[in-house]
Structures are given as C-alpha cells and as structure tokens.
Amino acid sequence: MCLDDVERAAAAVLPADVRDFVAGGSGAESTLAGNRAALDRVRLVPRVLRDVSECDTSTTLLGRPVSLPVATAPVGYQKLAHPEGERAAARAALRAGVPFTVGTLSSVPLEEVASPEAVTWFQLYWLRDRELTFDLVRRAEDAGCSAVLLTVDVPWMGRRLRDVRSGFTLPREVVAANLAVGAHSSAHRAAAGASALATHTSEAFAASVSWADVAELRRRTRLPLVVKGLLDPADAVRAVECGVDGVVVSNHGGRQLDGAVASIEALPAVAAAVAGRCQVLLDSGVRSGVDVLRALALGADGVLVGRPVVWGLAAGGERGVARVLDLLRDELRDALGLAGCADVAAARGLRVWDGSAGGFRTARAGAGEDEGAGER
Incomplete structure (x- = not known):
C-alpha cells in the first residue's frame, strides 16, 4: 500500500549484505537519516474551494512529456x-511513462536498456580514461x-561502514557491463578494511574532474546535459554558465559526505539561484507522492527515485517496480487534489510553512493575491 511496504517485502528476500549495500549511507549515516527528517519537516499549506475534479500529474522533463514529475535515479548493479x-x-518505467536512468555501473549494457519508444537518460561517471568517458556518451x-x-x-x-563490516563484494555474475572486460575485477575481491566497490571506484573514477570538463562535455554531446550532485547555489549558477x-x-542519498545538508533543505536556494x-x-529520500509535492512546492520541476526502484525490483521484478511507480502516481494525484492543485504547475505555487524562518514561503515569485502574496 506504500513504499515502506515494498521495502519490507524486499528486505525479506535480499541477502543481508545486499540489503545493507542498497539501504546504507556513509559514516554515521546522519545525512541518510537527515534526508527523511527534513522532508517530514516540510509542511504544506493547502488551498480550498478550487476545482480539483481532474488532477493532472503529467509534465515535461528535459523537453520530453512524462506522465508524472518522477524519473528513476541511477542505481548501479541492479542484477543484485x-x-x-x-x-x-x-x-x-516505460509502462509508467517516466524516464529511466541507466548508469555507468549498470549490470546490463546500456544498449539493452534504451529503446526508441522509451525516455532513457544515461548517467555518466567521469572516468580516469577520458576517451572511454566520451565513448560512453557516444x-x-x-x-x-x-x-x-x-x-x-x-x-x-564515501566510506560506507555497512559494506566495510560485511566485506561486501559483487557476485561474479554481476559486473559493470558498460565498462571494458577486467575493468571491474576489483569489485569482486574482498578488501581488508574497505569496501570492494570503494576500491573499484577509486581505481576507475577521476577525482580531478572540473568545470572545464563539464564545459567540454557540453560541447561534445548534442543531448540535454544535467549535472547531478549539487547542493550549493554557487555551483548551480556555475552549471548554468556551462x-x-x-x-x-542531491547528496547522493546520504552515501557520500556524511553531515551534508539534506537535499530538500538545499533545494529552495538552488532553485532561486x-x-x-x-x-x-531533487534526489535523495523521496518516498511518497507527498514528498514529490513537497519538492514541487519548494521549486523543483521533478524528482528522482532510487532505492524504492530497487526494493520493487527485488520484491517483484518488473511488476514490483511498476507497483512503486503506480503508488507514486496515485499518491501524487491524491496529494495534489487535497492541496487544491489541479496540476503540477499549480503545485509550484503552493505555500510551505518554514519553521526555521518563522513564516510561509512559496517557490513562485510574484504570486498574485489569489496565490496568497504578502502572507509571509
């Protein structure tokens, strides 16, 4: 009946180390917990006496029409x-009419995931091998x-202690299928005092990637380009300039810098910038249609959902993922109607109670009197 139910169903069938690999965060997992706590602190202010007999969840993301403002987040090694x-x-995702994001660390080659009728996004990690990086884009x-x-x-x-303690490694049959043979071998070997995947990524990823590389990527691809993993408004402005x-x-679902700000807390300033x-x-911690509405009200055009997709996959394969996306659609439609919003655009004018600032805020600047301007 909700995504928490799907997570419980998945937990019942997944091996403990895989369950922890998917669910865990870095360090003391304070940012992992903070994402959920921050979302729960967002209090929406519904409007009434509006015609919500028809609530439209559809929108446009990166120039393509989608059935709801949700895309799957990039999650590697889904064959786990x-x-x-x-x-x-x-x-x-195709059945649900939402974008599917296939990752660099996908356990299935990207050519076997993308299809002409689907909206497929490709998630790119910048590799030490620059030509391989650009080859992946091609x-x-x-x-x-x-x-x-x-x-x-x-x-x-990030240092993910659950994986370190379990000595997590990939099974031999699960590989980074988009990378060259042998490039992922360290992910199958136990590493003393470290996660095997952490060892693998440190060998493969380039820590030297810079804004100059973003600008070069912009020049070298004809596709829409998105930068994922920003929290500071200054970085968002720099991305726009590129x-x-x-x-x-995104704070990577609490899996990178432990102690980083919750994504939903960073969202309003980034949207304003x-x-x-x-x-x-918005990415990190979204677990319901109400969370989607919260993100829209604070300035997002849509959200990415990661772990729930993996829970659905573990619990029921394609049908399990379809159930996750159906639940989000039903919950978002319910939340829109109860908040007095007939569509996604109206949600962006919804007021939110900001307890830290002692008043209301709205993501839409210059709202008219009917939208409650001047009631901060």
Missing part, C-alpha cells in the same frame, strides 16, 4: 536485486538515450 536487473526496471547517443546526467559528487566513494539543461539537487534558466530536480 533481480536476475533481469535494469532491463526489468526499464520496462516498468554509445548513449547511438542507443537513443535522450539526456546525459553527469554525477559530480563522487570523486571517490550551458547545462538541468541540475539535480537558477531562476528558471534550467530545470531543477
């Missing part, structure tokens, strides 16, 4: 959860992907 991995999850273009999401908050993997089409406000010059998406 189900034998079909990313293939099954991508089919469910492959994504040729496969029919409609956007590139460059993840910028992983110069190396010509990006979108930014994702961007000022409509590119789309703004």
Whole structure:
C-alpha cells in the first residue's frame, strides 16, 4: 500500500549484505537519516474551494512529456536485486511513462536498456580514461538515450561502514557491463578494511574532474546535459554558465559526505539561484507522492527515485517496480487534489510553512493575491 511496504517485502528476500549495500549511507549515516527528517519537516499549506475534479500529474522533463514529475535515479548493479536487473526496471518505467536512468555501473549494457519508444537518460561517471568517458556518451547517443546526467559528487566513494563490516563484494555474475572486460575485477575481491566497490571506484573514477570538463562535455554531446550532485547555489549558477539543461539537487542519498545538508533543505536556494534558466530536480529520500509535492512546492520541476526502484525490483521484478511507480502516481494525484492543485504547475505555487524562518514561503515569485502574496 506504500513504499515502506515494498521495502519490507524486499528486505525479506535480499541477502543481508545486499540489503545493507542498497539501504546504507556513509559514516554515521546522519545525512541518510537527515534526508527523511527534513522532508517530514516540510509542511504544506493547502488551498480550498478550487476545482480539483481532474488532477493532472503529467509534465515535461528535459523537453520530453512524462506522465508524472518522477524519473528513476541511477542505481548501479541492479542484477543484485533481480536476475533481469535494469532491463526489468526499464520496462516498468516505460509502462509508467517516466524516464529511466541507466548508469555507468549498470549490470546490463546500456544498449539493452534504451529503446526508441522509451525516455532513457544515461548517467555518466567521469572516468580516469577520458576517451572511454566520451565513448560512453557516444554509445548513449547511438542507443537513443535522450539526456546525459553527469554525477559530480563522487570523486571517490564515501566510506560506507555497512559494506566495510560485511566485506561486501559483487557476485561474479554481476559486473559493470558498460565498462571494458577486467575493468571491474576489483569489485569482486574482498578488501581488508574497505569496501570492494570503494576500491573499484577509486581505481576507475577521476577525482580531478572540473568545470572545464563539464564545459567540454557540453560541447561534445548534442543531448540535454544535467549535472547531478549539487547542493550549493554557487555551483548551480556555475552549471548554468556551462550551458547545462538541468541540475539535480542531491547528496547522493546520504552515501557520500556524511553531515551534508539534506537535499530538500538545499533545494529552495538552488532553485532561486537558477531562476528558471534550467530545470531543477531533487534526489535523495523521496518516498511518497507527498514528498514529490513537497519538492514541487519548494521549486523543483521533478524528482528522482532510487532505492524504492530497487526494493520493487527485488520484491517483484518488473511488476514490483511498476507497483512503486503506480503508488507514486496515485499518491501524487491524491496529494495534489487535497492541496487544491489541479496540476503540477499549480503545485509550484503552493505555500510551505518554514519553521526555521518563522513564516510561509512559496517557490513562485510574484504570486498574485489569489496565490496568497504578502502572507509571509
């Protein structure tokens, strides 16, 4: 009946180390917990006596029409959860009419995930091998992907103590299918005092990636470009100056810098700094349609959902992921109507109680009297 139910169903079937790999965060997991706590602190102010007999959850993300303001977040190695991995999850996203994000560390080649009828985004990690990095982008273009999401908050993997304690390694049959044979071998070896995946990513990822690389990527791809992993408004402005089409406000689901600000807390300032010059998406901690509405009200154009997709995949394969996306659609429609919003655009004018500032805020500047201007 809700995404928490899906998580419980997945936990019942996943091996303990895989469950912890998916669920865990870095360090003391304070940012992991903080994402959820911060979302719960966002209090919406519903409007009444508005015609909500028809609530439209559809919108446009990166120039493509979608059935709701949700895309799947990039999650690697999905065969850990189900034998079909990313293939099954991508089919469910296609059925739901939302974008599916296939990652650099996908356990299925991106060419087997993207399809002409689907909206597929390709998530890119900047690799030490620059030509391989650009080759991945070319492959994504040729496969029919409609956007590139460059993840910028992983110069190396955060210290995830659950994985260190369990000695987590990938099973031999689960590989980073988009990378060259042998490039992922360290991910299958136990590493003393460290996660095998952390060792693997430190060998593969370039910690030297810079804004100059973002600008070069912008020049070298014809696809919409999104930078994922921003929390500071200054970085969002810099991304806009590089010509990006979108930014994702994200702390990597609490899996990188422990102690980082919650994504939802960083969202309003980033949205204000961007000022409509590119789309703004939110990632980290979204677990319901109400959370989607919270993000819209605070300035997001949409959200990414990661762990719940993996829970659905583990619990029921393609049908499990479809159930996750159906629940989000039903919950968002319910939340829109009860908040007095007939569509996604109206949600962006919804007021939010900001207890830290002692008043109301709205993401839409210059709201008219009917929108409650002047009631801060």
